[in-house]
């Protein structure tokens with residue numbers, strides 16, 4: 167599949183008086199990981215339900231795998247996998263039986279169903295536990311079984327609704343590895359999450375859902391640049407070099423710390439701005455001992471976008487919060 171795996175335009179959904187989605191546009195390139203990020207109740211699950219044909223939208227159009235979810239729901243369903251917050255795993259039967267049930271639902275011939283079930287259980291580290299009732303599995307194992315069951319039909323687009331909520335850090339990392347492997351195999355992953363780190367780690371593109379609208383959308387780096395407060399910090403050990411750099415850069419708004427021999431220059435951290443800064447240092451004939459780029463992290467973006475009382479559109483972001491910034495040091 168080429169082009170867009172998911173394309174939603176003007177999605178609206180209300181439950182009674184409550185408007186949950188109020189004109190949402192989403193575009194997910196095939197073969198990528200897309201994270202829909204939002205606080206509790208933002209409408210993430212509702213969006214997944216609409217995109218995966220489980221619930222109809224009040225307005226707007228959705229194409230998944232190139233097909234319209236309203237007029238070709240059956241065909242859409244055949245090409246997708248959905249793992250919800252409430253697992254499809256039946257606790258009373260074993261992991262193996264859960265897998266075979268899935269294979270039956272997918273109408274796989276018996277021998278093929280057993281082979282696929284065995285391969286997936288192996289891939290997700292569940293072979294040993296396969297004979298035990300799923301109710302005895304840990305949260306992470308149940309989640310892995312859930313995804314394994316989703317993969318029985320070899321879907322090319324997978325929706326994972328909060329795949330790591332409630333998991334411990336180790337299980338969360340295992341889940342991230344699974345997502346990366348799926349994408350390496352050409353699968354498109356649409357996931358929802360409340361975890362900024364998860365979106366940062368996994369997603370090629372992130373959309374922040376707030377008050378029924380997309381407050382911002384882009385790569386993690388693009389989103390971080392929406393929040394002001396980025397700067398470059400230069401540290402010197404030679405006081406002479408420090409003074410020369412300070413003289414060359416204070417016109418550019420550099421804040422100087424004479425005791426620590428550091429200069430802090432406002433910057434969005436882009437290559438263009440860094441090059442211009444280095445050019446100015448070169449012209450002054452000085453070299454910094456350490457150069458650190460401080461970019462706001464996703465926490466800054468998320469809090470800035472989701473704590474406002476009115477929704478914002480991409481590119482217009484409320485004032486920066488006090489959350490720590492991430493740092494990258496270049497020596």
Ligand SMILES: Nc1ncnc2c1ncn2[C@@H]1O[C@H](COP(=O)(O)OP(=O)(O)OP(=O)(O)O)[C@@H](O)[C@H]1O
Pocket residue numbers: 181184186204205206207208209210211212213360
């Ligand atoms: N079937 C329904 N009937 C009425 N209201 C609903 C229904 N489904 C969801 N809602 C409401 O829509 C809003 C969004 O819910 P949704 O589950 O989509 O949010 P979410 O972002 O997935 O939240 P969470 O992270 O808590 O799962 C909530 O206020 C919820 O109460």
